[in-house]
Amino acid sequence: xxxxxxxxxxxxxxxxxxxxxxxxxxxxxxxxxxxxxxxxxxxxxxxxxxxxxxxxxxxxxxxxxxxxxxxxxxxxxxxxxxxxxxxxxxxxxxxxxxxxxxxxxxxxxxxxxxxxxxxxxxxxxxxxxxxxxxxxxxxxxxxxxxxxxxxxxxxxxxxxxxxxxxxxxxxxxxxxxxxxxxxxxxxxxxxxxxxxxxxxxxxxxxxxxxxxxxxxxxxxxxxxxxxxxxxxxxxxxxxxxxxxxxxxxxxxxxxxxxxxxxxxxxxxxxxxxxxxxxxxxxxxxxxxxxxxxxxxxxxxxxxxxxxxxxxxxxxxxxxxxxxxxxxxxxxxxxxxxxxxxxxxxxxxxxxxxxxxxxxxxxxxxxxxxx
Amino acid sequence: xxxxxxxxxxxxxxxxxxxxxxxxxxxxxxxxxxxxxxxxxxxxxxxxxxxxxxxxxxxxxxxxxxxxxxxxxxxxxxxxxxxxxxxxxxxxxxxxxxxxxxxxxxxxxxxxxxxxxxxxxxxxxxxxxxxxxxxxxxxxxxxxxxxxxxxxxxxxxxxxxxxxxxxxxxxxxxxxxxxxxxxxxxxxxxxxxxxxxxxxxxxxxxxxxxxxxxxxxxxxxxxxxxxxxxxxxxxxxxxxxxxxxxxxxxxxxxxxxxxxxxxxxxxxxxxxxxxxxxxxxxxxxxxxxxxxxxxxxxxxxxxxxxxxxxxxxxxxxxxxxxxxxxxxxxxxxxxxxxxxxxxxxxxxxxxxxxxxxxxxxxxxxxxxxxxxxxxxxxxxxxxxxxxx
Numbered sequence: 109x110x111x112x113x114x115x116x117x118x119x120x121x122x123x124x125x126x127x128x129x130x131x132x133x134x135x136x137x138x139x140x141x142x143x144x145x146x147x148x149x150x151x152x153x154x155x156x157x158x159x160x161x162x163x164x165x166x167x168x169x170x171x172x173x174x175x176x177x178x179x180x181x182x183x184x185x186x187x188x189x190x191x192x193x194x195x196x197x198x199x200x201x202x203x204x205x206x207x208x209x210x211x212x213x214x215x216x217x218x219x220x221x222x223x224x225x226x227x228x229x230x231x232x233x234x235x236x237x238x239x240x241x242x243x244x245x246x247x248x249x250x251x252x253x254x255x256x257x258x259x260x261x262x263x264x265x266x267x268x269x270x271x272x273x274x275x276x277x278x279x280x281x282x283x284x285x286x287x288x289x290x291x292x293x294x295x296x297x298x299x300x301x302x303x304x305x306x307x308x309x310x311x312x313x314x315x316x317x318x319x320x321x322x323x324x325x326x327x328x329x330x331x332x333x334x335x336x337x338x339x340x341x342x343x344x345x346x347x348x349x350x351x352x353x354x355x356x357x358x359x360x361x362x363x364x365x366x367x368x369x370x371x372x373x374x375x376x377x378x379x380x381x382x383x384x385x386x387x388x389x390x391x392x393x394x395x396x397x398x399x400x401x402x403x404x405x406x407x408x409x410x411x412x413x414x415x416x417x418x419x420x421x422x423x424x425x426x427x428x429x430x431x432x433x434x435x436x437x438x439x440x441x442x443x444x445x446x447x448x449x450x451x452x453x454x455x456x457x458x459x460x461x462x463x464x465x466x467x468x469x470x471x472x473x474x475x476x477x478x
Numbered sequence: 479x480x481x482x483x484x485x486x487x488x489x490x491x492x493x494x495x496x497x498x499x500x501x502x503x504x505x506x507x508x509x510x511x512x513x514x515x516x517x518x519x520x521x522x523x524x525x526x527x528x529x530x531x532x533x534x535x536x537x538x539x540x541x542x543x544x545x546x547x548x549x550x551x552x553x554x555x556x557x558x559x560x561x562x563x564x565x566x567x568x569x570x571x572x573x574x575x576x577x578x579x580x581x582x583x584x585x586x587x588x589x590x591x592x593x594x595x596x597x598x599x600x601x602x603x604x605x606x607x608x609x610x611x612x613x614x615x616x617x618x619x620x621x622x623x624x625x626x627x628x629x630x631x632x633x634x635x636x637x638x639x640x641x642x643x644x645x646x647x648x649x650x651x652x653x654x655x656x657x658x659x660x661x662x663x664x665x666x667x668x669x670x671x672x673x674x675x676x677x678x679x680x681x682x683x684x685x686x687x688x689x690x691x692x693x694x695x696x697x698x699x700x701x702x703x704x705x706x707x708x709x710x711x712x713x714x715x716x717x718x719x720x721x722x723x724x725x726x727x728x729x730x731x732x733x734x735x736x737x738x739x740x741x742x743x744x745x746x747x748x749x750x751x752x753x754x755x756x757x758x759x760x761x762x763x764x765x766x767x768x769x770x771x772x773x774x775x776x777x778x779x780x781x782x783x784x785x786x787x788x789x790x791x792x793x794x795x796x797x798x799x800x801x802x803x804x805x806x807x808x809x810x811x812x813x814x815x816x817x818x819x820x821x822x823x824x825x826x827x828x829x830x831x832x833x834x835x836x837x838x839x840x841x842x843x844x845x846x847x848x849x850x851x852x853x854x855x856x857x858x859x860x861x862x863x864x865x866x
Contacts, residue, residue: 142761143761368781377759384755391740395770406747
């Protein structure tokens with residue numbers, strides 16, 4: 109069944125410290141999990157939850173985003189009635205580029221007013237999770253909330269940049285601070301906000317009229333007293349991927365068997381752009397253990413505790429440990445990698461030995477030849 | 479190739495009777511092959527890669543799986559505004575309707591479909607074969623010879639020649655004799671079941687064939703010999719490369735094993751000639767810390783905790799700890815229990831092999847088969863899966 113809710117994936121000023129990984133692409137299209145891009149997780153969650161209409165507010169370096177999303181067909185969003193809408197930044201002049209997400213929502217308010225669904229869920233692209241938005245909406249209506257924020261109890265120190273949240277005993281949000289704030293709390297915001305479409309449009313126009321242009325920071329955080337903002341705690345897996353360290357850490361978590369079953373399959377599958385690569389070929393004499401391997405790979409060497417994206421070649425005598433090798437990477441004969449992240453199409457020639465550490469993985473630029 | 483200069487008619491009604499339990503509820507073109515494909519993917523991909531973008535797929539036997547798989551042809555890029563892929567089952571007319579009586583009759587009954595596109599040439603192919611071929615070159619040969627029909631041929635070992643349609647050609651490549659499964663073959667040029675016809679000549683031949691009540695309405699048995707007798711210009715087009723009819727359990731198993739060679743004759747990783755297929759949306763395959771995999775082709779969605787040697791695994795296969803899969807083909811979503819041993823076997827789609835079961839044996843001449851959806855528990859393993 110269709111949900112009376114539309115999805116918005118908001119890429120305007122996403123917080124990130126991803127170094128070379130976002131040198132030529134936006135955060136939403138950073139490759140993750142052997143064959144996905146970060147945006148696939150929230151987009152697939154929306155589709156699997158029955159959200160019929162999704163808008164992606166693109167902002168910077170979105171060529172790879174357009175290439176990846178295409179017409180939305182891979183997510184079953186290439187539809188006559190609704191489907192996927194990519195909204196590039198709408199600007200009068202370059203100065204508008206620096207303005208916040210509320211400004212972009214305002215410029216595209218026709219898109220919202222022309223859409224039938226009563227509710228909107230605003231989300232970011234860098235929350236790696238698989239969740240059912242129908243449950244979030246049900247809870248939102250039951251409680252008579254104005255805004256519901258999806259949150260996760262996060263007692264660990266390390267992850268990406270997250271907004272901290274403090275809740276009252278009834279689950280109401282009483283305090284919220286940006287990632288650099290000093291608020292002490294083990295609850296983090298997953299940056300997913302459910303609210304009525306007319307409330308969103310009201311917040312957009314009122315805030316802009318007051319000279320404020322940032323949805324969470326201005327429209328929401330300053331109204332925690334007057335609006336009923338509740339948290340919905342997500343029980344399943346979460347990876348906040350917007351720093352190099354959290355990218356590496358959450359990638360390695362995928363090698364736990366429970367995470368693999370949960371994140372990729374429950375409640376629904378994660379979709380991505382199809383590449384038509386043949387199955388992975390493991391030559392005799394290869395050794396591969398505790399790893400995630402995508403199609404199109406050809407492995408002659410040894411791979412341990414690593415993630416190989418589509419079309420990666422590991423030649424004879426090469427050893428790959430604790431590393432992430434993105435699409436079409438080549439590890440040449442007798443080469444060796446330890447704790448490395450190789451961006452797409454990196455070639456490691458000859459018997460090079462590259463070493464990083466788990467805390468500080470070595471990161472190689474796209475198409476680099478080493 | 480000009481739009482609709484040539485359209486393809488793909489015969490996909492084959493029963494694949496000799497594949498036994500592997501085709502109990504699907505047609506032969508829908509049988510899984512090569513870790514992620516179904517047999518029909520090869521001919522559909524050949525069409526698209528050759529620039530043929532109008533394809534009629536003739537279905538008849540057990541079409542449900544095939545119909546769902548084909549959809550509107552999107553995975554092969556055949557969902558087109560003009561032309562594209564069309565599934566053509568037998569249909570009812572004002573004066574009743576009949577099943578397709580033979581390969582030629584299937585085309586005859588769909589002459590109306592062909593006429594709607596008004597092509598000059600019609601390619602007739604079968605969805606039962608595995609090969610990569612540029613039909614554009616076949617068309618070049620056809621045009622160069624101003625032929626009425628051109629048959630793609632491949633050289634086969636003399637000892638096997640009796641199993642094929644065998645052609646004898648003169649020095650210009652014109653066919654002088656055609657014998658279907660001859661006892662004493664005069665040549666080792668075998669028909670691949672790939673025919674390029676000039677539509678006007680084919681139309682006439684089909685009408686002739688239809689008026690003959692003794693005809694079995696088959697291309698190889700009736701139409702081609704009749705055209706030859708009538709003096710039509712029939713030529714052979716030599717094809718070099720991998721071509722296989724996977725009609726039996728043994729040949730299906732062997733064709734899968736062929737892919738595991740160091741330099742396989744059928745290269746699936748050729749980016750210039752991709753083989754397209756329906757994507758099952760599965761995560762990257764997972765190999766546990768205990769897994770051991772060698773000389774194998776493994777698809778996305780597999781979860782491997784056991785040992786896999788010289789085998790082909792389709793998507794979603796679960797191989798539990800301590801299991802061994804060797805010299806085998808395991809089809810989608812099959813579950814192999816702890817400590818089970820699968821050797822020289824084909825395990826059908828969705829089959830469940832229980833803990834500790836033994837299927838097949840290294841010395842066995844025949845290939846053991848577990849049917850699609852079958853469940854094999856430890857106690858019955860021996861009896862249930864003796865080679866068929």
